[in-house]
Amino acid sequence: MRLAVIPGDGIGPEVITEALKVLGEVAPSVETTTYDLGASRWHATGELLPESVLGELRQHDAILLGAVGDPTVPSGILERGLLLRLRFELDHHVNLRPARLYPGVRGPLADTSAEIDMVVVREGTEGPYAGNGGLLRKDTEHEIATEVSVNTAFGIRRVVADAFKRAQERPRKHLTLVHKTNVLLHAGSLWSRIVEEVSLEHPDVTVAYSHVDAATIHLVTDPARFDVIVTDNLFGDIITDLAAAVTGGIGLAASGNLDITRRNPSMFEPVHGSAPDIAGQGLADPTAAVLSVSLLLDHLGQRESARRIEASVAFDLATRDQNNPGSTHAIGDRLAALVSS
Amino acid sequence: MRLAVIPGDGIGPEVITEALKVLGEVAPSVETTTYDLGASRWHATGELLPESVLGELRQHDAILLGAVGDPTVPSGILERGLLLRLRFELDHHVNLRPARLYPGVRGPLADTSAEIDMVVVREGTEGPYAGNGGLLRKDTEHEIATEVSVNTAFGIRRVVADAFKRAQERPRKHLTLVHKTNVLLHAGSLWSRIVEEVSLEHPDVTVAYSHVDAATIHLVTDPARFDVIVTDNLFGDIITDLAAAVTGGIGLAASGNLDITRRNPSMFEPVHGSAPDIAGQGLADPTAAVLSVSLLLDHLGQRESARRIEASVAFDLATRDQNNPGSTHAIGDRLAALVSS
Ligand SMILES: CC(C)[C@H](C(=O)O)[C@@H](O)C(=O)O
Numbered sequence A, B: 001m002r003l004a005v006i007p008g009d010g011i012g013p014e015v016i017t018e019a020l021k022v023l024g025e026v027a028p029s030v031e032t033t034t035y036d037l038g039a040s041r042w043h044a045t046g047e048l049l050p051e052s053v054l055g056e057l058r059q060h061d062a063i064l065l066g067a068v069g070d071p072t073v074p075s076g077i078l079e080r081g082l083l084l085r086l087r088f089e090l091d092h093h094v095n096l097r098p099a100r101l102y103p104g105v106r107g108p109l110a111d112t113s114a115e116i117d118m119v120v121v122r123e124g125t126e127g128p129y130a131g132n133g134g135l136l137r138k139d140t141e142h143e144i145a146t147e148v149s150v151n152t153a154f155g156i157r158r159v160v161a162d163a164f165k166r167a168q169e170r171p172r173k174h175l176t177l178v179h180k181t182n183v184l185l186h187a188g189s190l191w192s193r194i195v196e197e198v199s200l201e202h203p204d205v206t207v208a209y210s211h212v213d214a215a216t217i218h219l220v221t222d223p224a225r226f227d228v229i230v231t232d233n234l235f236g237d238i239i240t241d242l243a244a245a246v247t248g249g250i251g252l253a254a255s256g257n258l259d260i261t262r263r264n265p266s267m268f269e270p271v272h273g274s275a276p277d278i279a280g281q282g283l284a285d286p287t288a289a290v291l292s293v294s295l296l297l298d299h300l301g302q303r304e305s306a307r308r309i310e311a312s313v314a315f316d317l318a319t320r321d322q323n324n325p326g327s328t329h330a331i332g333d334r335l336a337a338l339v340s341s
């Protein structure tokens, strides 16, 4: 396996070190190449993602990314120029974000009995993230700014099909479309039509619909209702942060940016950001990065190793001192030991 | 005071009956005209909001609306043709949504010590709600659907100015812009510029920024951080449902759709929908409708009456049996008695 590693900014490098430590235990022969991309490269050279680097990344089986973002770089530069550019260039149309409340983890909700175990399939290459839109009469009192959400039958169908396939394989076989079809009539009708069409191929998957605003209510009052959620790029961004919060925080949330055609390497990353305020202090929880490695192995067909990592994380979460889980290194060491035991 | 009443669909009429009962106690001379708009009128006549009715509505000092929406009407018809049409025609640019955790109310969060008391100023007449966009190659595999978020300096400035004014009058004097400036670069830069500009006129208001995805996390892990939030139409839709949920549910959440220039009557409505599943059974909580009357009176300068209603609600919430608050009528009777006592 040839793995490209982009540690990135802030706590990215710290959590990636621990994730690679754990990966080394189950896949000792993995070949890694590290790419220096992010804030410091941009400051030093003005480069975000040179074509040559993009070409090299394409030669790998998968990419592991830490985090991107720094307060010294204007908002949007690294996000659009590096992170989103990778997702778009590598056609990462399925942004896969499981949210599970592990035993022993205390989330913010009072009801601790709910069994939260959902997977959000977020569309990753279109919608309001297309970057379409513009400014007119900039910096005047008559300025107009537009953002165009672009939604295609092609783009939606491949994501909806993937979500149904995942629902089909899960015990509850339940899928919820999250959108805002009562206001965004054009995009809403297209999403609804395609979910309806694909559902005909999966008669044993039950289908529900929730407006995105109502979905945020359900996520805090009855999160157990969700099994697989399929949704657009922006709604997926919002509800996966909330889903991560109710399952114990973004310190635990992993994600995969998948090209399910496998023409391009998929990219795995913790949902959390670069957290510059705690960078370099050993305070970051590497668990999300480690779980991202588990998703990576699962995607590459190494199911056994993936499960072993997830089980080790589950064991550690059930037994760790929640108020004092240990340093970044200490957690990584514990997880590595569990995985190899 | 001339008040137009639109009871609407589902539980709308039930909660409006109680809201008017309470209003009658503080403003016995109010003149009300009821307008039959909503699902049944649409079924009977195909009409959503006839021009003549719109003209009559404009002659009132304010509008009180119950709820709009019915499962027998295709999604979007009533929403766009009636509710949003009212908001747009009457230039309801400030969609005001307070979220306060009243003593005695149990929300879904484990941390019951947090003092949640925020006001969301949601832009109400543009953004992704503009209705701009369209379909190409409809019903084919090559269909494309767009939604255009339209943001103007004019539209943003008046809302941001209102939000700063409200922040200025509150003890904490804190304002948070919620947006997604790292992805929606055009709209994001315009919102950021205007918040920065208006902040110069309010040097004692502290300003923070939160991405909408992070804001959903804060709303469940640290909601007390928020004082005034200003945000766009769609983000406001999403986070106010979540804010309502963490403060005890949409049974309690009130809203005002304000034309702050007072050229058009403002419209007050509970945040909840028509809840057809519980309609006609006396199960709906009229508290949100009653609190909407309080917002209405406040907007019309009847501060004393507004405060009396809010205090009565606060007392009832602190003393009611949370598991068994009583029927729609019973709650309305209790609140009316408290207000008149
Ligand atoms: C950093 C940002 C561009 C990104 C997104 O909006 O997708 C992040 O929030 C995420 O969810 O991965």
Ligand SMILES: CC(C)[C@H](C(=O)O)[C@@H](O)C(=O)O
Pocket (backbone or CB within 6 Å): A182, A183, A213, B079, B080, B083, B084, B237, B271
């Ligand atoms: C019913 C719907 C059109 C409306 C909205 O999206 O604004 C509702 O959700 C609200 O928040 O008042």
